[in-house]
Amino acid sequence: MEVKKINFLQSYSSILLLLGGIIAGSILGLVFGEKVEVIKPLGDIFLNLLFTAIIPLIFFTIGSSIANLEQSEKLGKLFVIMILVFLSTLIISAIIMIFAVYLFPIHQDIAITKVPFENIQSGSVGDQIAKLVTVNDFSELLSRKSMLALIIFSFLIGFATLQSGEKGNAFKSFLDSGNEVMKQLLNSIMKFAPIGLGAYFAYQVGIFGPQLFGVYAKPMAVYYAACVFYFFTFFSLYAIIAGGKRAFKVFWSNNITPSLTAIGTCSSIATIPANLDAAQKMGIPTHVRNLVIPLGAPLHKDGSSMSSILKITFLFAMFGKDFTEPSTILLALGITIIVSIVEGGIPNGGYIGEVLAITVYGFPMEQALPVAMILGTLVDPIATLLNANGDVISSMLVSRFSEKTKF
Template sequence: MTSTVSRPWQKLLQLGLVPQIIIGILLGVLVAVVSPELAKNLSLLGTLFVKALKAIAPLLVFVLVASAIANKQASENGGIKPVLVLYLFGTFLAAVVAVLLSFIFPTTLVLTAVPETIAAPEGISEVLKALLLQVVDNPINALITGNYIGVLAWAVGLGLALQHASKSTKLVFFDLSHGVSSLVRFIIRLAPFGILGLVADTVATTGFAALASYGQLIGVLLGAMAIIAFVVNPLLVFAKTGSNPYPLVFTCLRESGVTAFFTRSSAANIPVNLQLCQKLKLNEEIYGVSIPLGATINMAGAAITITVLTLATVHTLGIEVDFASAILLSMIATVSACGASGVAGGSLLLIPLACSLFGIPNEVAMQVVATGFIIGVIQDSAETALNSSTDVVFTAAVCQSSGQSPRL
C-alpha cells in the first residue's frame, strides 16, 4: 500500500521544476474556484515563499559578489560594461515601443478617487539623489531593507579589499557563497507550493471580471511587453551574438519569467536568476553583479508601464503631444524606470514624475496610480516577468559574445 501511494509521489518529484510549477498553478486555480475560503487560507504558502526569497536574496548577493571579486584573478575580465549598455538601451527601446503603441491605440481612463497614503517623487533629481544615497547606506541596513545598490557597493568594496587577503580567508568566502547558494536551491524547490498559494489567493480575492473595463489599457501594456520580449530582446541578442536568440529567450521566460510573474518582485526573483545563470554555466563574475544590478536598473517593463499610463492620461485630458515630447518622455521613462523599486508596484509611483512633463497636476496623476493598482494583478506580474527574465537574457548574451555559450 505504501509503495502504491509513494510511486505517484516519486514520479511527481522526478518532474522538472517548471512542470511542478505549472501543476501548482492549475491546482491554485482549481482550489480558488471550488473553495475560495480555503484558497485564502493557502495564501500563507505564497507569503512564506516570497518572504523566504526576499530574506535570503540580499545575503546571497553580498557573499556571492564579495567572494567572486576577492577570488578574481588579475588577468580576468568581468565584462560588466556591455551588460549595462544592453540594460539601458533595452529599457529606452521599451519606452519607445510603448510610445508608438500608445499613439496607434490611444487609450482613455476613467479617473476615480485619489489614494491619500501614497507619496511619489517630485522630480528626476529626487530619484537620482535617492539612488546615490542608497550607495552609501549602512551595510547592515542595506541587507535588512533589501537595498541592492547599497549591498552591491559594499560587497564590491569588501571583495576588492579581500583580494590581498590570505588564501584561507578567500576560501572562507568561497565556501560561504556556496553554502548560501545551497540554501537558496532548497527554497526554490518549494516554488510549486508557494505559487499554488499565490495563485489561489489572487484568483479567489481579485478574480478577473473587474479587469474587463480596462481591457484596452491592459492590451496595450501586454502588447508592448510582448514586442520587447519576443522581438526587440531577440534582435539585441542576435546583434550581440550573431546566433539564434530564441532558445535562450524561451529558456529565460520559462525558468525565470514564470516565477517572477507570480512573485511580482524583481528582488525576490534574484535567487531564481542566479541559479538559472549557474545552470547555464555563465561567468559567475559577470552574473554575480549583473543580476542583482538588473533587478534595480534593467526595467523595460517599468518603462512601458510609466509611458503607457502617462500617455493614457494625456489622451484622457486631450493634451497634444509632438514628436520631441514623445522622445523626451521615453528618456524620462528610462531614467525613472532605473529608479523604480524592485518590489511589487514599484513603477507606479513614478507615473506622476512622467506626467509632470505635460503639466498634469499631481492630484490627477495619483488617480492614474490608483488605476495602475487596480490592473496590477496582470500589469505588475507581466512587467516583473519581462524585467527579471531579461536580466538573464542580456547577461547570457554578453557571456556568449565573449566565447562562453550558455548550456541550454
C-alpha cells in the same frame, strides 16, 4: 522509450509542479474570488522566506564574483559592456511601447479611484540620490528597500578583497563559502514554490480579476500585447545576436522556471536565484552571471520601461493632453530610463517613478498617483517577466561581447 519518459519527468518535475501549483491557484481564484484571501498567508510565508534569503545571497554573490576577478581591467570592460546592453534594451523596449500606443491610442473616460498609497518623502534631487545609493547605518543595508545601496556596498567589498591580494584570501574564501551556502538555502526554499506561488496566484486572480474588465481593460490589453510581442520577438533577436541559432535554443529551453517565478512573485529580486541557475545551465561564465543578474534586478527593467510609457500616455489621455509632440516623447524616454533604475525590485514596491513622471508633466498628484498605482499593480506580472528574464538575455549578450562565449 520508457527510459526517455523517466528522464523527461526527472528533468522537468520541478517545472511541472510549479505549473501545477500556479494553474491550481488561478482556478481557485477564479472560482472563489475574494474568498481565496484565506490562503494568502501561504504565499506570504514563501515570499518572506525568499526575501530574507535574498539579501545575503546578493551580498555573497556580488562580493565573491568581484573578489575572484583576475584583473581589474577586466572588471572595467565588463561594466561598460553591461551598462551599454542595459541602456540599449531599455530604450528599445520604450520605443516599442510608444509605437504600440500610437497604433492603438488610449482615448476613454477613466474613473479615478481613490486608493491608499505610500508617503513619498520630499527633498532635493541630491538628497534623493544620496538616499538611493547609500544608507547612514549598516543595519539599513539588510533591508531589500536599500537594494541599490547593498549592491554598491557588496561591489566595494569585493573590490577591496580583490585589492588585498594574498592577505584577503581568507575573506575571499568566506565570500565563496557564503555564496555556496546561500545558493543551497535558496534551493531548499524553492521546493515550496508550487504551494507558495499557487497561493499567491489564487490571491492575485481572486482580488484583482474583476478590475481586468473595467476601465483599465484597453490600456492593459495594449500593454500585454506589446510585452508579449517584445518578449518573443526581441528576446529571440537578442539571443541570436548573442550566439546564433544555438544560443536561441539554449535561451528558450532554460528560461521556463525564471519566467514562471517572475510572473508568480512579481519581483525581479525574488527571481534572482532562478535566473542564476538558468544562466549556469546556459553556459554563461560565473563571473559574468554573478555580476550581471544581481545588478540587473534593481537597475535593468525592460518591463518597467514599457509600463512607464503606458502610464504616461494613460495620464495624458485622462487629462486630455497631447502625447504626440516630439519633445514630450523624448522627455518620456528620459523619464522611463530613470524610472527603470530607481524603481525597486520588490512586488509593487516604491512609487518614486510614478511621482517623478507626474511631477515633471505637472499632473495633479492626488488624482494621478492612485491611477498610476492601480495600473502598475495590474500590469506588474508581465512587467516583472520582462524585467527579470531580460537580465538572463542581457547576461548572454554581455558574455558574448566581453568573453566571446559560444553557446
